[in-house]
Amino acid sequence: MRDASRDRDDRRARLEAYWKENFRLIVILTVIWAVVTFAHPPFAASLNRITILTGFPLGYWLSSQFSITVFVVLIFVYAIVMNKVIDPKYGFHKEGEG
Amino acid sequence: MTRTEWRAWEAKLYKGYGLFTLFLIAFIAIVMFLELNAGLPRGLIAMLFIVLSFALYGVIGIVNFTRKFDEYYVAGRKVPAFFNGMATGADWMSAASFISMAGTIWLLGYDGLAYIMGWTGGYVILALFFAPYIRKFGQFTIPDFVAARFAEKAGTARLIAAICAILTSFTYVTAQVVGVGLIMSRFFGVEYVLGCVLGLAGVVLCSFLGGMKSITWTQVAQYIILIVAYLIPVSMLSARFTGVPISELMYGQALQNITALEQAQGLATQYVQPFTTALSNASWRTSLQGLGITPPELVTNRDWIGTPWEYMALTLCLMLGTVGLPHILIRYYTVPNPQAARMSVGWSLFFIYLLYFTAPAYAAFARWEMLQNLVGQPIASLPEWVANWGQTGLLTIRDANNDGILQFPELSIVADLIVLSTPEIAGLPYTVSALVAAGGLAAALSTADGLLMVIATAVSHDIYAKLINPNASYGTRFMISRVMILVGAALAALAAVPRLALIAQMVAWAFSMAASSFFPVILLGIFWRRANAAGAIAGMSGGMIVCILYLALNYTNPYFTILGLSHLSAGIFGMIVNFALQIIVSLATAPPPVEIQRMVDDLRIPVGEMYEDEDPRSTPGAERTERVAEI
Numbered sequence: 001m002r003d004a005s006r007d008r009d010d011r012r013a014r015l016e017a018y019w020k021e022n023f024r025l026i027v028i029l030t031v032i033w034a035v036v037t038f039a040h041p042p043f044a045a046s047l048n049r050i051t052i053l054t055g056f057p058l059g060y061w062l063s064s065q066f067s068i069t070v071f072v073v074l075i076f077v078y079a080i081v082m083n084k085v086i087d088p089k090y091g092f093h094k095e096g097e098g
Numbered sequence: 099m100t101r102t103e104w105r106a107w108e109a110k111l112y113k114g115y116g117l118f119t120l121f122l123i124a125f126i127a128i129v130m131f132l133e134l135n136a137g138l139p140r141g142l143i144a145m146l147f148i149v150l151s152f153a154l155y156g157v158i159g160i161v162n163f164t165r166k167f168d169e170y171y172v173a174g175r176k177v178p179a180f181f182n183g184m185a186t187g188a189d190w191m192s193a194a195s196f197i198s199m200a201g202t203i204w205l206l207g208y209d210g211l212a213y214i215m216g217w218t219g220g221y222v223i224l225a226l227f228f229a230p231y232i233r234k235f236g237q238f239t240i241p242d243f244v245a246a247r248f249a250e251k252a253g254t255a256r257l258i259a260a261i262c263a264i265l266t267s268f269t270y271v272t273a274q275v276v277g278v279g280l281i282m283s284r285f286f287g288v289e290y291v292l293g294c295v296l297g298l299a300g301v302v303l304c305s306f307l308g309g310m311k312s313i314t315w316t317q318v319a320q321y322i323i324l325i326v327a328y329l330i331p332v333s334m335l336s337a338r339f340t341g342v343p344i345s346e347l348m349y350g351q352a353l354q355n356i357t358a359l360e361q362a363q364g365l366a367t368q369y370v371q372p373f374t375t376a377l378s379n380a381s382w383r384t385s386l387q388g389l390g391i392t393p394p395e396l397v398t399n400r401d402w403i404g405t406p407w408e409y410m411a412l413t414l415c416l417m418l419g420t421v422g423l424p425h426i427l428i429r430y431y432t433v434p435n436p437q438a439a440r441m442s443v444g445w446s447l448f449f450i451y452l453l454y455f456t457a458p459a460y461a462a463f464a465r466w467e468m469l470q471n472l473v474g475q476p477i478a479s480l481p482e483w484v485a486n487w488g489q490t491g492l493l494t495i496r497d498a499n500n501d502g503i504l505q506f507p508e509l510s511i512v513a514d515l516i517v518l519s520t521p522e523i524a525g526l527p528y529t530v531s532a533l534v535a536a537g538g539l540a541a542a543l544s545t546a547d548g549l550l551m552v553i554a555t556a557v558s559h560d561i562y563a564k565l566i567n568p569n570a571s572y573g574t575r576f577m578i579s580r581v582m583i584l585v586g587a588a589l590a591a592l593a594a595v596p597r598l599a600l601i602a603q604m605v606a607w608a609f610s611m612a613a614s615s616f617f618p619v620i621l622l623g624i625f626w627r628r629a630n631a632a633g634a635i636a637g638m639s640g641g642m643i644v645c646i647l648y649l650a651l652n653y654t655n656p657y658f659t660i661l662g663l664s665h666l667s668a669g670i671f672g673m674i675v676n677f678a679l680q681i682i683v684s685l686a687t688a689p690p691p692v693e694i695q696r697m698v699d700d701l702r703i704p705v706g707e708m709y710e711d712e713d714p715r716s717t718p719g720a721e722r723t724e725r726v727a728e729i
Contacts, residue, residue, distance in 0.1 A: 053347070094437040
């Protein structure tokens with residue numbers, strides 16, 4: 001009886017630790033997302049005075065190429081870190097793919 | 099499935115679709131060769147592309163016929179993350195992305211980039227906050243989630259959710275039908291309305307027999323067609339103008355040339371500059387004119403030019419609307435597990451990114467072409483395509499200063515024409531135009547499928563089976579679902595007739611509705627244990643009503659605005675109201691029962707199924723509570 005209840009407490013503590021790590025990663029990536037989305041448009045007119053690569057005005061380039069590339073990277077970072085590092089660390093292994 | 103079976107399944111898919119891609123490219127090359135060397139007629143080329151692609155969708159649809167519940171609703175939960183990503187890409191990229199977006203950027207310049215960021219950034223939020231939990235929840239529709247999470251008032255919550263799903267999806271699908279009508283009427287010379295009907299026949303073909311299963315596998319094929327159809331013309335344009343076929347890298351040159359030409363021709367230098375779009379009631383006027391009703395005066399509100407609010411609000415609204423769209427959220431029911439759900443969002447955005455990274459290039463090269471080669475020509479000797487497209491009524495030339503020569507402001511093109519007409523404008527072989535038409539149809543049909551599926555299941559599964567007749571047989575449910583697909587398609591065709599706005603704008607309305615109804619409710623449902631049913635119901639209803647009111651008021655009167663936000667960003671207000679109502683009402687009423695709070699805990703565990711039993715007529719609540727209690 002006592003062993004079962006201690007097991008349950010351990011599991012609960014494990015789950016809370018897991019959720020904390022997950023949530024921390026989520027917050028970090030969300031902050032990067034927000035900065036990359038909202039930090040540059042208000043300054044686009046000034047940034048446009050700088051030209052890069054084959055002739056892109058910088059303000060225009062940030063909205064059309066830079067931010068969206070970062071978005072793809074953010075998602076894969078989250079998926080890979082969770083699937084390969086954090087889930088296994090807490091004993092969660094994916095099911096349903098044999 | 100065992101591991102070996104799973105690997106064999108994936109290998110089969112890679113081989114099948116890989117071969118299809120090679121075949122497609124070979125087919126395009128052969129037809130182009132025959133056109134240039136053997137004089138293959140245009141009509142035949144158009145027929146080949148469109149009829150063959152429709153036949154393909156029909157075959158995939160028929161092969162995937164099913165009577166199994168989990169296959170019809172969630173494709174058997176067997177779709178690998180990579181392919182689910184492609185299917186989601188096709189599901190996502192509708193006529194708005196394919197036809198309208200490059201045209202919108204062509205029209206608005208920098209301000210159009212709000213659509214690029216807005217329609218990609220939401221996937222980050224989807225991956226971080228929603229997808230794995232939706233998959234863990236693992237039922238069949240989004241109102242299922244709402245009803246289970248807000249179980250104290252499951253019936254009302256489900257009903258409101260179903261209504262919001264229907265409103266949002268219907269607005270969105272109407273925009274697709276406009277796209278289908280445009281393509282069909284231009285390439286087959288049929289009347290716009292008949293074009294809509296023909297196109298919808300294609301939709302029904304894809305989704306009728308096998309539901310989500312046929313839809314998913316058709317969407318993978320449609321993705322391949324649409325991405326090839328999008329990338330080829332713009333690469334050829336880039337090669338012609340800059341010598342390098344990588345348009346995404348080279349369009350910087352186009353931007354430089356556009357700015358130079360704008361200055362030379364005395365146009366205000368606008369294309370790359372931000373916040374230059376005024377609010378106006380032009381769309382409202384043209385749709386009334388189209389219906390033969392005398393429209394109100396043209397009103398343009400320039401007070402907010404130069405401010406960044408509309409741009410940022412629209413970007414945010416589109417991003418958060420992404421996360422509230424039922425037809426996208428249900429795509430994360432079809433993967434095997436939450437880990438696959440996370441990867442699948444990554445693949446989804448990657449496949450979407452391939453097009454979105456390219457759209458501004460399309461717009462830039464098209465505008466360069468027009469400013470350089472079209473402007474300054476005598477109006478009497480403009481090329482044939484001008485007359486051809488003029489017949490659709492979406493292109494007009496008016497010699498305002500009577501000098502017989504075309505100046506840029508005298509050319510008036512509806513932005514939705516740009517992608518479809520660019521191959522002809524640039525003198526590319528007609529094969530490319532036909533390919534673009536087939537790609538646009540693939541994009542519109544794949545999204546329309548997903549949307550009609552949401553509407554159909556909202557009626558057959560959520561309203562009928564769960565609320566009216568819980569003992570309905572599978573046969574009855576499927577039949578209602580199929581009838582609703584037809585009804586939804588027909589009503590959308592009717593609603594498409596007045597052409598209320600640019601395709602991209604109508605889609606933005608759907609996003610506003612999603613941001614005002616589902617996004618806040620599901621977010622707080624997953625992350626805030628205290629959120630309860632009363633709050634969710636108040637939030638969804640209040641949010642949706644505020645959104646629709648602001649939209650209607652600003653659409654008809656551009657001076658009705660807060661901070662210069664247009665009807666396109668109405669969702670911001672709906673969303674704020676939704677969050678506020680949810681928080682206030684949840685805190686003012688009783689907390690949710692303990693099993694619901696346990697459900698929220700269970701959502702956070704990335705293994706195990708919450709509902710062992712796939713039979714939706716059972717009530718799995720009891721087993722679930724016991725299982726969570728073990729943890």
